[in-house]
Amino acid sequence: AQSVTQLDSQVPVFEEAPVELRCNYSSSVSVYLFWYVQYPNQGLQLLLKYLSGSTLVESINGFEAEFNKSQTSFHLRKPSVHISDTAEYFCAVRITGNQFYFGTGTSLTVIP
């Protein structure tokens, strides 16, 4: 069975501090990995994705995530957060076809 675990349900962090949101998955086959962000009263928006190639992927707003096959992890990091990064973050995997599996989400709160 496939599953996605986001170990932290809430992460408070001060503005301009670094942050890491953790994601682990279980799968015996190759996967595609995603991070989505959800702002209040909105749907999910794709933040970044890993399909193949370089294990480090970046978003346009300074987030990055690294695929670690041996640890089955895809943690999301940002070296310096802004107030506008306050949102819910979801890790997801796609195995085959149209089957996507999501984690329970991590609520990131940036404190001024």
Add this chain to the structure above:
Amino acid sequence: ETGVTQTPRHLVMGMTNKKSLKCEQHLGHNAMYWYKQSAKKPLELMFVYSLEERVENNSVPSRFSPECPNSSHLFLHLHTLQPEDSALYLCASSRQGATEQYFGPGTRLTVT
């Protein structure tokens, strides 16, 4: 309109009512999805329509009934719901076999 739209954005209904949620995508995609988002739970995939085929999560109660008249429109018909069905219902679309989904803003459903 661009992207994925959902109507209504908010819905309050009694347990004996019948209502429908609507989703429309303007992206030329050919796969559409219904998800249920409840607090502190993973997104639950309810239904997938792809190339006019339907895939459903067997754990979804029969009081939820999807309809996909064409590749751009998706409905979720609701009848005799229960209070535990209160949640955010998200629609998404993708190209068949594509690596990512595009989400609508969701319908916040409250069953009284």
